[in-house]
Structure formats: C-alpha cells, structure tokens
Amino acid sequence: MIKSFVIAFVGFAGGLSVGAAFVSFLAVVGLIPRLAQLTKSYHKIRSYEWAIILGALVGTMCGLRSMEFHLLPILLVPIGLGLGVFVGMVAAGLTEVLNVLPILAKRLGVNEQILILLMAIVLGKMLGSLFHWSYFVNH
Numbered sequence: 001m002i003k004s005f006v007i008a009f010v011g012f013a014g015g016l017s018v019g020a021a022f023v024s025f026l027a028v029v030g031l032i033p034r035l036a037q038l039t040k041s042y043h044k045i046r047s048y049e050w051a052i053i054l055g056a057l058v059g060t061m062c063g064l065r066s067m068e069f070h071l072l073p074i075l076l077v078p079i080g081l082g083l084g085v086f087v088g089m090v091a092a093g094l095t096e097v098l099n100v101l102p103i104l105a106k107r108l109g110v111n112e113q114i115l116i117l118l119m120a121i122v123l124g125k126m127l128g129s130l131f132h133w134s135y136f137v138n139h
Contacts, residue, residue: 022056031089 026032032048061067071079105114 019056026052035089 032045032052035048036042036045102111102114105111105117110117
C-alpha cells in the first residue's frame with residue numbers, strides 16, 4: 001500500500017515538473033503571443049492556449065496507453081503537416097531564445113568559449129537522443 005502511494009506520488013510529481021517545464025518553455029519562447037501577432041488574432045489567444053493544453057493531455061494519454069490509430073494514409077498528411085508546423089514554430093522560437101546564450105556567456109565570463117558551450121548543448125542532445133533510441137526503443 002505504501003509502495004503504491006510512493007510510486008503514485010513520484011509519478012504525479014514528475015508529471016507536474018515536466019508540465020511546468022513545458023509551460024515555462026512555451027512562455028520563454030513566446031509561441032502563443034507570437035502566433036497571435038502573426039495571424040492578427042489576439043482575440044483567439046485563449047483558444048490557442050486550450051489547444052496546446054488539450055493536445056498535451058491527449059498526447060500524454062496516447063503515450064501512456066500505447067494507443068494505435070489505424071488511419072487512412074490521406075488523413076496522415078494533415079496530421080504530419082500540423083506537427084511539422086508546430087515543430088517549426090518551436091524551432092523558430094528557439095532561435096530567438098538562443099540570443100540569450102551570448103549574454104549568459106558574457107556574464108559567466110566564458111565569452112571566448114561560447115562555441116564549446118553550444119557544442120556541449122548539441123552533443124548532449126544528440127547523445128541523449130541516441131541513448132533513448134538505443135536503450136528504450138529496443139527494449
């Protein structure tokens with residue numbers, strides 16, 4: 001009984017921390033306000049926010065339950081385009097956030113080693129992805 005409670009508590013705490021990190025990431029990138037600015041649809045900001053929240057919840061439920069959808073190939077095209085647009089907007093937002101790295105390097109006094117800092121970030125992401133795919137996907 002206690003073991004189940006601890007597992008549930010740790011899982012809930014992990015979910016809260018990941019959710020908070022996702023929301024703060026979107027806030028730092030400024031994806032929703034930028035989207036509203038580009039499309040001139042400030043009155044739909046609440047709809048954008050709810051779409052992201054519901055998308056995260058549905059994606060999480062699909063991931064936890066290992067759901068499979070048997071869709072027609074023609075239906076996969078708009079889904080793939082939508083996912084590509086989202087990833088592209090997040091990448092565009094990240095390029096704006098990357099302007100923070102030179103300021104951070106200057107304040108930390110590692111201005112000359114900014115290339116090493118960027119390479120550490122890139123290699124860390126690459127090695128983490130390779131570890132994930134080689135260990136978790138095959139097991």
